[in-house]
Every structure is written in C-alpha cells, then in structure tokens.
Amino acid sequence: MSVDRAEMVGGGEEEAVTTAAATASVPYYPIAPGVRLNVRSGPGTSYPIVRVLPEGSRVAIYCQTPGTWVTGPYGRSNIWDNIASGEYVSDAYVKTGSDGYIRPRCSS
Numbered sequence: 001m002s003v004d005r006a007e008m009v010g011g012g013e014e015e016a017v018t019t020a021a022a023t024a025s026v027p028y029y030p031i032a033p034g035v036r037l038n039v040r041s042g043p044g045t046s047y048p049i050v051r052v053l054p055e056g057s058r059v060a061i062y063c064q065t066p067g068t069w070v071t072g073p074y075g076r077s078n079i080w081d082n083i084a085s086g087e088y089v090s091d092a093y094v095k096t097g098s099d100g101y102i103r104p105r106c107s108s
Contacts (some may be wrong), residue, residue: 029094032073035094042072043067043088044107046057050087059083059094063106075099 031037036055042045044067053059060083067080072092079091079101096102 026059026060028066029096030056031060032090032093034093035073035093037089037093039083039087039089041086041088043082045090047072047088053089059089061094061096061103064101064103065106069072 031053034055037053037057038049039051039053043065046068059081061081062084063082063086064079065082066078067088068090069076069078070090070092072090074092074095077090077092078100080088081086081091081094081103082088
C-alpha cells in the first residue's frame with residue numbers, strides 16, 4: 001500500500017502511515033482454487049450473503065470466531081474468519097495451513 005502525500009490534508013499523514021502499518025501486519029491467505037466464496041454478515045450459513053469473492057481471491061483475517069460447521073476443500077470446521085467489518089467466511093475454504101485458530105478470537 002502506498003500513500004500519496006499530495007492527497008494528505010490537514011495532518012492526516014500520521015493517520016495514513018499508522019493505517020498502512022496496521023494493514024501490512026495482517027497476513028493474507030488464499031481461498032480454495034476454483035471457488036467463488038460467499039461472504040456473510042455473521043459467522044454462519046444462516047447469515048445473509050453480503051458479497052461474493054471471485055476465484056483467486058486472498059483475504060486478510062483479522063480475527064476468528066466459532067459458528068456453523070461447514071465442510072469445504074480444507075476440511076470440516078466451525079471456525080469463521082472475519083475479513084472486514086461485518087464480513088465473515090468459513091475457514092474451511094481458506095488455506096491457513098492449520099485446522100485450528102491462527103488469529104485472535106473476535107470480541108463480541
């Protein structure tokens with residue numbers, strides 16, 4: 001991520017640098033090949049779909065939480081990955097290299 005100083009207004013440089021640093025520290029993981037992945041508003045299949053990730057997408061996982069059990073390309077899991085505010089995907093479709101939690105638990 002680059003920050004264009006010409007776009008900075010009113011002392012926002014420090015905030016932009018902090019945001020860039022925070023984003024850089026969150027690891028990205030690939031979703032299963034050939035999958036268009038539903039992103040839901042909560043950690044389960046009963047939550048509405050808010051968007052669909054295209055094939056070949058990579059996601060940042062900010063935190064993880066238990067939810068509906070799902071079977072996918074990477075096994076059966078009840079772990080749901082928070083990829084943005086109010087956006088969750090089943091960990092069974094994300095290649096994290098682990099069957100368990102790899103990020104902090106989401107706070108309620």
